[in-house]
Amino acid sequence: MTNHSQKIGMSPLTGAVLKPGSKAKSIKPTARRTQAERLAETRARILTATVTYIDEHGFHQTSLQRVAKAAGVTVGAVQHHFDSKTELLAAVVEDGFQNLAFNLERVEFEGASLEDRIALFVDHSWKHCNSPQYQSNLHILLGMRNESSNNFEEWLNETLGHVVSSGFALWLRVFKDIKLSEAEHFDILLYIFSSLSGSALLSRISQVPERVESDLRQLKKLLLLRFQHTLE
Numbered sequence: 001m002t003n004h005s006q007k008i009g010m011s012p013l014t015g016a017v018l019k020p021g022s023k024a025k026s027i028k029p030t031a032r033r034t035q036a037e038r039l040a041e042t043r044a045r046i047l048t049a050t051v052t053y054i055d056e057h058g059f060h061q062t063s064l065q066r067v068a069k070a071a072g073v074t075v076g077a078v079q080h081h082f083d084s085k086t087e088l089l090a091a092v093v094e095d096g097f098q099n100l101a102f103n104l105e106r107v108e109f110e111g112a113s114l115e116d117r118i119a120l121f122v123d124h125s126w127k128h129c130n131s132p133q134y135q136s137n138l139h140i141l142l143g144m145r146n147e148s149s150n151n152f153e154e155w156l157n158e159t160l161g162h163v164v165s166s167g168f169a170l171w172l173r174v175f176k177d178i179k180l181s182e183a184e185h186f187d188i189l190l191y192i193f194s195s196l197s198g199s200a201l202l203s204r205i206s207q208v209p210e211r212v213e214s215d216l217r218q219l220k221k222l223l224l225l226r227f228q229h230t231l232e
Helices: 035-057 064-071 075-081 085-105 114-129 132-147 152-174 182-206 209-231
Strands: none
Touching (some): 035 064, 035 075, 114 132, 114 152, 114 182, 114 209, 132 152, 132 182, 152 182, 182 209
Protein backbone atom coordinates (compact mmCIF):
# COMPACT_ATOMS: atom_id res chain seq x y z
CA MET A 1 0.00 0.00 0.00
CA THR A 2 1.36 3.44 -1.01
CA ASN A 3 1.31 5.98 1.83
CA HIS A 4 0.44 9.67 1.44
CA SER A 5 4.06 10.94 1.52
CA GLN A 6 5.01 8.65 -1.35
CA LYS A 7 2.02 9.79 -3.44
CA ILE A 8 3.03 13.45 -3.35
CA GLY A 9 6.73 12.74 -3.92
CA MET A 10 8.06 13.30 -0.40
CA SER A 11 10.72 11.39 1.41
CA PRO A 12 9.06 9.36 4.18
CA LEU A 13 12.22 9.86 6.28
CA THR A 14 12.86 13.59 6.01
CA GLY A 15 9.74 15.08 4.45
CA ALA A 16 11.85 16.64 1.68
CA VAL A 17 10.17 17.00 -1.71
CA LEU A 18 11.65 14.62 -4.27
CA LYS A 19 11.90 15.12 -8.00
CA PRO A 20 10.08 12.52 -10.13
CA GLY A 21 12.17 9.38 -10.42
CA SER A 22 14.62 10.47 -7.71
CA LYS A 23 15.42 8.50 -4.60
CA ALA A 24 15.85 9.72 -1.09
CA LYS A 25 19.50 10.04 -0.12
CA SER A 26 20.58 7.84 2.70
CA ILE A 27 21.61 9.75 5.81
CA LYS A 28 25.00 8.73 7.05
CA PRO A 29 25.39 8.83 10.80
CA THR A 30 27.87 11.45 12.00
CA ALA A 31 31.00 9.90 13.44
CA ARG A 32 31.17 10.41 17.17
CA ARG A 33 34.18 12.33 18.41
CA THR A 34 36.50 10.60 20.82
CA GLN A 35 36.96 11.91 24.34
CA ALA A 36 40.46 13.04 23.43
CA GLU A 37 39.07 15.08 20.51
CA ARG A 38 36.43 16.69 22.73
CA LEU A 39 39.04 17.56 25.36
CA ALA A 40 41.36 19.04 22.72
CA GLU A 41 38.51 21.12 21.30
CA THR A 42 37.57 22.43 24.75
CA ARG A 43 41.20 23.28 25.53
CA ALA A 44 41.56 25.17 22.24
CA ARG A 45 38.32 27.06 22.91
CA ILE A 46 39.58 28.08 26.36
CA LEU A 47 42.90 29.32 24.95
CA THR A 48 41.15 31.30 22.22
CA ALA A 49 38.74 32.85 24.74
CA THR A 50 41.67 33.81 26.97
CA VAL A 51 43.46 35.54 24.10
CA THR A 52 40.32 37.47 23.15
CA TYR A 53 39.51 38.44 26.74
CA ILE A 54 43.03 39.70 27.50
CA ASP A 55 43.20 41.60 24.23
CA GLU A 56 39.89 43.34 24.99
CA HIS A 57 40.03 43.75 28.79
CA GLY A 58 43.68 43.44 29.80
CA PHE A 59 45.73 41.13 31.99
CA HIS A 60 44.46 42.18 35.41
CA GLN A 61 40.78 41.74 34.51
CA THR A 62 41.33 38.16 33.43
CA SER A 63 40.25 35.31 35.72
CA LEU A 64 39.33 31.66 35.31
CA GLN A 65 35.68 32.53 35.91
CA ARG A 66 35.61 35.22 33.21
CA VAL A 67 37.48 33.05 30.74
CA ALA A 68 35.06 30.18 31.39
CA LYS A 69 32.10 32.47 30.66
CA ALA A 70 33.74 33.82 27.49
CA ALA A 71 34.52 30.28 26.31
CA GLY A 72 31.03 29.01 27.06
CA VAL A 73 32.27 26.32 29.45
CA THR A 74 32.15 25.75 33.18
CA VAL A 75 34.89 26.85 35.57
CA GLY A 76 35.38 23.14 36.29
CA ALA A 77 36.13 22.54 32.62
CA VAL A 78 38.80 25.25 32.68
CA GLN A 79 40.30 23.81 35.88
CA HIS A 80 40.34 20.35 34.32
CA HIS A 81 42.91 21.66 31.83
CA PHE A 82 44.60 24.37 33.91
CA ASP A 83 45.01 24.27 37.68
CA SER A 84 45.54 28.02 38.02
CA LYS A 85 45.48 31.32 36.17
CA THR A 86 49.29 31.20 35.96
CA GLU A 87 49.18 27.79 34.28
CA LEU A 88 46.52 28.99 31.84
CA LEU A 89 48.51 32.10 30.92
CA ALA A 90 51.68 30.06 30.45
CA ALA A 91 49.79 27.81 28.02
CA VAL A 92 48.52 30.84 26.08
CA VAL A 93 52.04 32.27 25.74
CA GLU A 94 53.55 28.93 24.78
CA ASP A 95 50.80 28.28 22.23
CA GLY A 96 51.29 31.71 20.67
CA PHE A 97 55.02 31.36 20.16
CA GLN A 98 54.64 27.77 18.96
CA ASN A 99 52.20 29.00 16.31
CA LEU A 100 54.75 31.55 15.12
CA ALA A 101 57.47 28.90 14.95
CA PHE A 102 55.13 26.49 13.14
CA ASN A 103 54.14 29.11 10.55
CA LEU A 104 57.77 30.07 9.89
CA GLU A 105 58.70 26.40 9.48
CA ARG A 106 56.23 26.19 6.58
CA VAL A 107 57.71 29.13 4.66
CA GLU A 108 59.72 28.22 1.55
CA PHE A 109 63.06 29.89 2.31
CA GLU A 110 65.17 27.32 0.47
CA GLY A 111 66.66 28.69 -2.75
CA ALA A 112 65.44 32.25 -2.17
CA SER A 113 67.78 35.23 -2.45
CA LEU A 114 68.98 37.00 0.67
CA GLU A 115 66.62 39.90 0.05
CA ASP A 116 63.66 37.56 -0.44
CA ARG A 117 64.50 35.55 2.69
CA ILE A 118 64.58 38.72 4.74
CA ALA A 119 61.25 39.84 3.27
CA LEU A 120 59.62 36.46 3.91
CA PHE A 121 60.84 36.31 7.49
CA VAL A 122 59.81 39.88 8.32
CA ASP A 123 56.41 39.67 6.61
CA HIS A 124 55.41 36.38 8.25
CA SER A 125 56.69 37.55 11.63
CA TRP A 126 54.75 40.80 11.24
CA LYS A 127 51.48 38.93 10.66
CA HIS A 128 51.98 37.23 13.98
CA CYS A 129 53.12 40.33 15.88
CA ASN A 130 50.08 42.24 14.64
CA SER A 131 47.66 39.52 15.80
CA PRO A 132 45.51 39.60 18.96
CA GLN A 133 47.34 36.46 20.10
CA TYR A 134 50.73 38.19 20.15
CA GLN A 135 49.32 41.33 21.76
CA SER A 136 47.78 39.17 24.48
CA ASN A 137 51.13 37.47 24.98
CA LEU A 138 52.75 40.86 25.57
CA HIS A 139 50.03 41.71 28.11
CA ILE A 140 50.72 38.42 29.89
CA LEU A 141 54.49 38.81 29.92
CA LEU A 142 54.25 42.35 31.30
CA GLY A 143 51.64 41.32 33.86
CA MET A 144 53.65 38.32 35.02
CA ARG A 145 56.77 40.46 35.28
CA ASN A 146 54.94 42.87 37.60
CA GLU A 147 53.20 40.18 39.66
CA SER A 148 56.05 37.68 39.98
CA SER A 149 59.22 39.71 39.54
CA ASN A 150 61.27 37.38 41.79
CA ASN A 151 60.76 34.22 39.76
CA PHE A 152 59.73 35.70 36.41
CA GLU A 153 62.89 34.65 34.59
CA GLU A 154 62.48 31.08 35.80
CA TRP A 155 58.81 31.05 34.76
CA LEU A 156 59.70 32.51 31.36
CA ASN A 157 62.43 29.99 30.72
CA GLU A 158 60.18 27.07 31.67
CA THR A 159 57.40 28.40 29.44
CA LEU A 160 59.31 29.54 26.37
CA GLY A 161 62.84 28.17 26.63
CA HIS A 162 62.35 25.28 24.20
CA VAL A 163 60.25 27.36 21.79
CA VAL A 164 62.87 30.12 21.63
CA SER A 165 65.61 27.55 21.07
CA SER A 166 63.79 25.92 18.16
CA GLY A 167 62.91 29.32 16.66
CA PHE A 168 66.52 30.47 16.86
CA ALA A 169 67.67 27.22 15.24
CA LEU A 170 65.29 27.95 12.36
CA TRP A 171 66.75 31.45 12.01
CA LEU A 172 70.27 30.06 11.82
CA ARG A 173 69.22 27.62 9.10
CA VAL A 174 67.52 30.33 7.05
CA PHE A 175 70.53 32.65 7.26
CA LYS A 176 73.31 30.08 7.43
CA ASP A 177 75.31 31.99 4.81
CA ILE A 178 75.54 35.07 7.04
CA LYS A 179 78.88 34.85 8.83
CA LEU A 180 78.07 36.22 12.28
CA SER A 181 78.49 34.77 15.73
CA GLU A 182 75.44 33.16 17.35
CA ALA A 183 75.33 36.01 19.84
CA GLU A 184 75.18 38.55 16.98
CA HIS A 185 72.49 36.52 15.21
CA PHE A 186 70.44 36.38 18.40
CA ASP A 187 70.77 40.14 18.94
CA ILE A 188 69.49 40.75 15.40
CA LEU A 189 66.54 38.42 15.98
CA LEU A 190 65.64 40.26 19.19
CA TYR A 191 65.93 43.57 17.33
CA ILE A 192 63.50 42.35 14.66
CA PHE A 193 60.83 41.40 17.17
CA SER A 194 61.38 44.54 19.23
CA SER A 195 60.85 46.59 16.06
CA LEU A 196 57.78 44.62 15.00
CA SER A 197 56.27 44.79 18.49
CA GLY A 198 56.69 48.57 18.47
CA SER A 199 55.17 48.84 15.01
CA ALA A 200 52.20 46.72 16.11
CA LEU A 201 51.59 48.98 19.10
CA LEU A 202 51.82 52.15 17.00
CA SER A 203 49.55 50.57 14.41
CA ARG A 204 46.86 50.07 17.01
CA ILE A 205 47.19 53.64 18.19
CA SER A 206 47.51 55.50 14.89
CA GLN A 207 45.75 52.99 12.59
CA VAL A 208 47.68 54.33 9.59
CA PRO A 209 48.63 51.38 7.30
CA GLU A 210 51.11 53.51 5.35
CA ARG A 211 53.15 54.03 8.53
CA VAL A 212 53.46 50.29 9.07
CA GLU A 213 54.41 49.65 5.46
CA SER A 214 57.17 52.25 5.75
CA ASP A 215 58.45 50.70 9.00
CA LEU A 216 58.60 47.23 7.44
CA ARG A 217 60.45 48.53 4.38
CA GLN A 218 63.01 50.27 6.58
CA LEU A 219 63.50 47.17 8.71
CA LYS A 220 64.11 45.00 5.64
CA LYS A 221 66.52 47.56 4.21
CA LEU A 222 68.52 47.74 7.46
CA LEU A 223 68.75 43.95 7.67
CA LEU A 224 69.87 43.67 4.07
CA LEU A 225 72.60 46.26 4.59
CA ARG A 226 73.75 44.53 7.78
CA PHE A 227 73.89 41.10 6.15
CA GLN A 228 75.48 42.26 2.91
CA HIS A 229 78.31 43.71 4.93
CA THR A 230 79.19 40.20 6.14
CA LEU A 231 79.30 38.88 2.57
CA GLU A 232 81.86 41.39 1.33
